[in-house]
Amino acid sequence: MAETKRKKTIIANWKMNFTMHEASIFLHKLSDKVKAKRGVEVVLAPSIFTLQSLSLQVKKRQFKLAAQNFYWRDFGAFTGEVSIAQLKGIVDYGMVGHSERRHIFGEQDKDLRDKVAAALRSGIQPILCIGETANEREFGETGDVIYDQLVGGLTQVTSEDMKNVLIAYEPVWAISTTQNAKPCTPEDAEKAVEMIREHIRHLYGKKAGDEVRVLFGGSVDGDNAAGYLGVKGVDGALVGGASLKVDAFNSVVEKANALVS
Ligand code: PGA
Numbered sequence: 001m002a003e004t005k006r007k008k009t010i011i012a013n014w015k016m017n018f019t020m021h022e023a024s025i026f027l028h029k030l031s032d033k034v035k036a037k038r039g040v041e042v043v044l045a046p047s048i049f050t051l052q053s054l055s056l057q058v059k060k061r062q063f064k065l066a067a068q069n070f071y072w073r074d075f076g077a078f079t080g081e082v083s084i085a086q087l088k089g090i091v092d093y094g095m096v097g098h099s100e101r102r103h104i105f106g107e108q109d110k111d112l113r114d115k116v117a118a119a120l121r122s123g124i125q126p127i128l129c130i131g132e133t134a135n136e137r138e139f140g141e142t143g144d145v146i147y148d149q150l151v152g153g154l155t156q157v158t159s160e161d162m163k164n165v166l167i168a169y170e171p172v173w174a175i176s177t178t179q180n181a182k183p184c185t186p187e188d189a190e191k192a193v194e195m196i197r198e199h200i201r202h203l204y205g206k207k208a209g210d211e212v213r214v215l216f217g218g219s220v221d222g223d224n225a226a227g228y229l230g231v232k233g234v235d236g237a238l239v240g241g242a243s244l245k246v247d248a249f250n251s252v253v254e255k256a257n258a259l260v261s
Contacts (some may be wrong), residue, residue, distance in 0.1 A: 222251025
């Protein structure tokens, strides 16, 4: 049977970088350089305060936008928060549970499942980020962590909604800003991504497991992207550090372009 065709998705996670002015100039440079082929989607995740302004500048056919984070209540007395309902019409995607949210800001599965549900309620596709720490990996807990974070984050997701959810596997120990970060081999990425699909099949049925877009993240750059993007079951990359450089990011997109006919 033919393999399910899934879109390649490359996400630029700018994290807390760029002033408004710098973000605008950077987007201008990216717009000149990055040409994604049909079948490749490029998503920019700038910091939340630049989103609205960039949404006016961005060519929507060239780049989609994502929120790096958001609060799960739609409106109300939640000082300092931005809800995904407020970002409706601006973003297509919302990242949920990035490891920096989990480990620096202490977000738990119970918070994340509400964010996944809030995004779906607002018609925005959640990207649930999961991945084990170096310690968990050392103790052989990778499979358990992946399972727990998936089940924890997807608790409120119905089979019908599952087609709008993306998963990003980001082993925390391979993220460039992590102390002593080391590269995840494509073989390790493949094992983890297959586990993820298997869990989704188990939870939502074979079709859902075959169709869900699963991205890899962790020090992806122009030099190693082909290796990760070539892994069976990997549909794209969540790029941090390398997404702050036009050439490096473009090179990742080019590697994805090379994989679609
Ligand atoms: P990195 O970041 O590419 O710099 O490792 C990825 C991420 O944290 O999303």
